[in-house]
Amino acid sequence: MRHEAKRTPTDAVPSRTSMHERLADELREMIVDGRLAPGARINEAEVAERFSVSRTPLREALKVLAAEGMVELRPHSGARVASLTTADLVDAFRVIGALEGLAGELAAQRITEDELDEVRHLQDEMNEAFATNDLARYFHANQATHDIILTAARNPLLQKQYRSVSGLLAAARFRANLSRERWAHALKEHEVILALLELRQSAQLGDVLRAHLNNKLESLVRRTEASTENAPPGKGDFR
Amino acid sequence: MRHEAKRTPTDAVPSRTSMHERLADELREMIVDGRLAPGARINEAEVAERFSVSRTPLREALKVLAAEGMVELRPHSGARVASLTTADLVDAFRVIGALEGLAGELAAQRITEDELDEVRHLQDEMNEAFATNDLARYFHANQATHDIILTAARNPLLQKQYRSVSGLLAAARFRANLSRERWAHALKEHEVILALLELRQSAQLGDVLRAHLNNKLESLVRRTEASTENAPPGKGDFR
DNA sequence: CACTATCAAATTGAATTCAATCTGAGGCAA
DNA sequence: TTGCCTCAGATTGAATTCAATTTGATAGTG
Incomplete structure (x- = not known):
């Protein structure tokens, strides 16, 4: 039944999320983008103030981020941005590898022609970037x-x-600073990736991505x- | 019999967590174990009451569980135990496969002799169970x-x-009810798994586990x- | 000087309170 | 009846309040 549509004052109304x-x-x-550095202390009162909310929803958010591994919560001490050890980084890389391998396998079966075009275009862009x-x-x-x-x-x-x-890795400010040599190698790998996508070679693509x-x-x-x-500790703190 | 001077220790002591x-x-x-069925409504007041806490920490917990995908939160409606579609189940299985494959690869390199013994013992147990x-x-x-x-x-x-x-899958009450035939097949696969662990064939074990x-x-x-x-909806509700 | 004990201020943890939104039962008109 | 509307009660969302714990400064002691 059509009733006169209610007004939807998009910005006056509390967001739907x-x-x-x-x-x-x-x-x-x-x-993730580094405005809060690893190890930085997160003071609830300060952050709540900055976002103009009470501590209640902020604390809920912190709990979620802690579950994701983005922040560390120490009882009765505060929350800190997680700082990964080298071992953590390696662990994360391995997991990412496994997940990306699976993504490749599935993508080889399901990628559309449009998406393939995008990949081809990005391939060109990477080559230009290298040049x-x-x-x-x-x-x-x-x-x-x-x-x-x-x-x-x-x-x-x-x-x-x-x-x-991948967010954890980004937060760790990991940057694969490529040698010219490894860069060239990576480009070759990307050629293979594109080719296998086009050929829809699922299993092989999985292997290549893991590698x-x-x-x-x-x-x-x-x-x-x-x-x-x-x-450097303390950098990017909220206080 | 002595009167308790304090409340029951379990809820009086400020637990470490x-x-x-x-x-x-x-x-x-x-x-996970099914006492709360998929789709079951979670009434904050009821649950808080049952656990003798206020709604505040309960809501924090619900947010975490929602981030894990165990419950669904609909704004201003309540929290419900997530109920996975068949597609979700398939998705989850694929991810589990990728993760277990990686676990196998790493385990083949790192498993101790003691752990191998445990696996051997469990192998026997599985065979007996089959028998x-x-x-x-x-x-x-x-x-x-x-x-x-x-x-x-x-x-x-x-x-x-x-x-x-794996928690998501368990919650969905997925039960691989084996045919006698598939059961026998699974046992064979486990033999291979054990053998590859003993031989420390990392890559092969990964492949086998994925398969x-x-x-x-x-x-x-x-x-x-x-x-x-x-x-059946409503089963296992908190109310 | 190094080290420890102490305690007020700061901070976090959780309960309570208040506000916003949804739900569902009943009333009412077609 | 059927469908829609309304509104009170139920429920969730967020702010505020109160309690528990940590922290850091300071003073005291060997």
Whole structure:
């Protein structure tokens, strides 16, 4: 029955998502993009004040982030942005590898022609980035590619798990600073990935993606075993 | 008989873990073992009353469980125990497969002799269970085996992710009711698993475990495509 | 000087209170 | 009857309040 549509005052009305969810999203973003550094203390009163909410929904958000591993909660002490040890990083890489392998297997079966086109385009972009030595652009196109694969897998749970772990890695400010050599190698790997997607070789793509991530891991380990760098504590604190 | 000077120790002592954590654990357990059925409504006041706490920590626990996918929160309506569609089940199985494959790869490299002994013992137990047609005992030994593998992988993040997804499956009351034939097949697979663990064939074990899970998935799909069974709503509600 | 004990201020944990929204039973008109 | 409307009670969402614990500064002691 058609009744006169109610007004939907989009900005006067309390958003349709709950407070704690928006807070969790916002904080997660701040952690992932580095505005909140690993180890940084999170003072409930301060953050609540900054977001103009009470501590109640903020604490709910912190609990969720703690469950995701983004923050550490110590009883009666506060919440801190999680700071991963090198071992944690390696663990996370392995899990990401397994998940990305599965994503590849599924994507090879399910990717659409449109999505394949996007991947091809991103492939070109990565090559250009390599030619012009534009690392940032390469990283961007690289991540976009993996994102398409993840989407093409059509498995929401996989997406959630992947993004969760990938967020942890991003928060750790891990940056695979490529040698020119490894960069070229990665490009080759991406060619294979695209080819296998086009050929819809599910199992092989899974293997290649697992290997791809393993390579990244190896280079990470090699780099880290020399320099044990820690994020300067207190940086990015809320106070 | 002496009168108790204090309340029962269990609820008087300020436990080391926070309230919301214990609540989340308790509720998760209730969901996983079926005391709370999929789709069951969770009334905050009732549950809070039952656990003798205020709604505040309970709501925190519910948020965490929602993030894990164990409950669904609808704004201003209540929380319900998540009820997975068949598609969700398939998705979860695939993710579990990927994670278990990784666990196998790592376990093959890291399992201790003691742990191997445990696996051997459980192997015997599974065989006996098969001989005596004791399904419950088989399931138990089977899960214990996978648990050892997961432990032997020495990757806490992997463990967390695995348990999270595996909890979802358990909550869905999925039960691989084995035909005698598939049961025998599964036993064979377990022999291979043990052998590869002993031989420390990492990659092969990964493949076998992924295949093992895929087989389970296939049998699930085959069974489900005939009968679309839904849990009776309202069963196991808190009210 | 190093080390410990102490205690007020700061901070977190949880209960209570208040506000917003939903649900469902009954009334009413077609 | 059937369908819609209304409104009170139930329920959830968030703020506030109160209690418990930690922290850090300070003073005292060997």
